[in-house]
Structures are given as C-alpha cells and as structure tokens.
Amino acid sequence: MGSVPTGTGIMVMANRNVHVFGNRLSGNGTVHVIVAAYDAHESFAFPVGSALIKTFAHPAADRPGGLKLVETRVLLHHEKGWQAWAYVWNDEQTDAELKIAGAKIPMTVETPEGGVEDFIYAVPNKNQCKRCHAIGGEVAPIGPKARNLNHVFAYPEGPQNQLMRWANAGFLAGLPDLASVSSVPDWLDENAPLGARARAWLDINCAHCHRAEGPASNSGLSLARDEHDPVALGIGKRPVAAGRGAATSPSTSCRAIPTRRSFSTAWRARSPAS
Numbered sequence: 001m002g003s004v005p006t007g008t009g010i011m012v013m014a015n016r017n018v019h020v021f022g023n024r025l026s027g028n029g030t031v032h033v034i035v036a037a038y039d040a041h042e043s044f045a046f047p048v049g050s051a052l053i054k055t056f057a058h059p060a061a062d063r064p065g066g067l068k069l070v071e072t073r074v075l076l077h078h079e080k081g082w083q084a085w086a087y088v089w090n091d092e093q094t095d096a097e098l099k100i101a102g103a104k105i106p107m108t109v110e111t112p113e114g115g116v117e118d119f120i121y122a123v124p125n126k127n128q129c130k131r132c133h134a135i136g137g138e139v140a141p142i143g144p145k146a147r148n149l150n151h152v153f154a155y156p157e158g159p160q161n162q163l164m165r166w167a168n169a170g171f172l173a174g175l176p177d178l179a180s181v182s183s184v185p186d187w188l189d190e191n192a193p194l195g196a197r198a199r200a201w202l203d204i205n206c207a208h209c210h211r212a213e214g215p216a217s218n219s220g221l222s223l224a225r226d227e228h229d230p231v232a233l234g235i236g237k238r239p240v241a242a243g244r245g246a247a248t249s250p251s252t253s254c255r256a257i258p259t260r261r262s263f264s265t266a267w268r269a270r271s272p273a274s
Contacts, residue, residue, distance in 0.1 A: 038174035043141040058109045071123050084129030100126050102110040136213045150183040164239040
C-alpha cells in the first residue's frame with residue numbers, strides 16, 4: 001500500500017486497563033483516519049504520519065480523573081522511518097515537554113497495601129528508546145501485532161473483536177478470516193494454560209530484543225512466540241552472560257537466568273522488561 005502525507009491522524013495503542021478521554025483532534029494535514037496493512041507475524045504496516053502513543057500515569061486522588069500523568073511516549077512514522085519521542089507532563093497537567101535527553105523524576109506513589117513508596121522515575125533518552133524498539137537496526141513498533149489485538153473488548157455499542165472493529169471502520173486492510181488469526185492470552189488469566197501465558201509474556205516483553213533481528217541476538221536466546229527450538233528458548237542452553245549454569249532447566253527453573261533477572265531488584269542485573 002502507498003504512504004500518505006504526514007498529518008494523517010492518530011491511533012492509540014495500549015494493552016489493558018487504559019482509558020483515554022477528553023481528547024480533540026484538529027488541523028490534520030490529510031484525514032483523521034489511517035489505514036494499516038495486516039501482517040500475520042509482525043507489527044502492522046502503518047502509513048507515514050501515523051503516531052503510536054503510550055502515556056504513563058499513577059493514581060492520585062487529588063487529580064482530575066484520579067490520575068497524575070507523568071510521561072507520554074510517541075512513536076511517529078516519518079518519511080524516513082519511525083522516530084521515538086518522550087514528553088514529560090508539567091505539574092499543572094496542561095502540557096508535556098519534549099525531553100530528548102531523558103529525565104529523572106523523584107516520585108512518591110501509594111502502594112496497593114496502602115503505604116507509600118519513594119523512587120526515581122527514569123524517562124528514556126532518544127537513543128535508549130532504540131534499545132527495545134529496534135528490528136534490524138531500525139526503530140520499529142512492538143505491540144500492534146495481530147496476536148496481541150485479536151481479543152474482544154467492551155465498546156459503547158457492545159462487545160466486539162478489536163481487529164474486526166478496525167477492519168469495519170476502515171482502519172485495517174487485508175484482515176483474513178479471524179479463525180486463521182492467532183491470539184495470545186492475558187498472562188494474568190489463571191484460566192489460560194500456564195505455558196501459553198508464559199510465552200505471551202516473553203513474546204511482548206522480551207522477544208523484540210531476543211530474536212535474530214533484535215539487539216540481543218548475540219545472546220543466542222530467542223523468545224519469539226513462533227520459536228520452537230528448545231535450546232534457542234534457553235532450555236539447557238549455556239549462557240553467554242549474566243552468570244554461570246544453564247539458562248533454563250525444567251527442574252531448576254527457579255534458579256534459571258531469565259527467572260532471576262526478571263525478579264532482580266539490581267538494575268544492572270534485572271531484565272529491562274521487569
């Protein structure tokens with residue numbers, strides 16, 4: 001499909017428990033609606049001018065809507081490829097400022113147990129965004145894949161499959177019969193098979209780096225959902241970093257490197273997705 005000029009519109013991508021409201025779109029150079037091309041395995045092909053937006057916030061009872069906006073990250077499809085931009089919201093919550101060099105934000109948030117926790121929130125600089133959003137050395141989207149979006153969501157008109165809704169609205173071209181489209185479970189869904197939940201978590205959190213075209217290809221660990229080689233998945237694999245011993249073993253999974261890195265609190269040792 002051909003590209004369209006910059007200013008086509010916006011598509012907001014999120015995976016769960018996200019509400020977007022109070023927005024107004026105006027002054028687009030072409031139209032408000034874009035058309036993305038279906039891909040069975042990778043992220044959809046979005047035209048030039050597309051923006052994928054993710055906002056980070058935390059609960060705050062004294063703020064409108066009960067949330068305090070902290071950071072908004074934008075993947076913008078320029079004519080020469082995707083570019084990543086990070087914006088930090090002001091205290092008044094009226095505007096967000098571009099932070100190409102990143103930022104460190106002291107924060108105090110309430111914990112689920114009712115206490116408070118102090119920590120430093122790190123906004124990535126522009127180069128750090130590419131540490132995850134890189135396929136074959138080029139910046140690329142991660143989340144908008146068919147398997148992540150092939151679910152039923154509640155809409156004002158009633159429950160509807162998200163892919164079908166996009167196709168019917170003209171947002172998505174080339175969608176095949178849904179019976180042939182794969183789908184991953186919510187990793188928190190205890191009714192889904194444990195193995196499928198684990199592979200879904202690894203696929204979205206780790207496989208963008210741990211694949212042949214990713215920044216962590218030199219590790220030899222491939223965590224993509226369509227990877228079936230046990231050694232490539234880490235079972236009995238000798239590590240090239242992060243300590244000694246096999247990366248994963250059916251009998252010693254609690255001592256495996258992926259498990260230890262996922263739960264580590266040491267920033268030099270922990271997995272970036274933790």
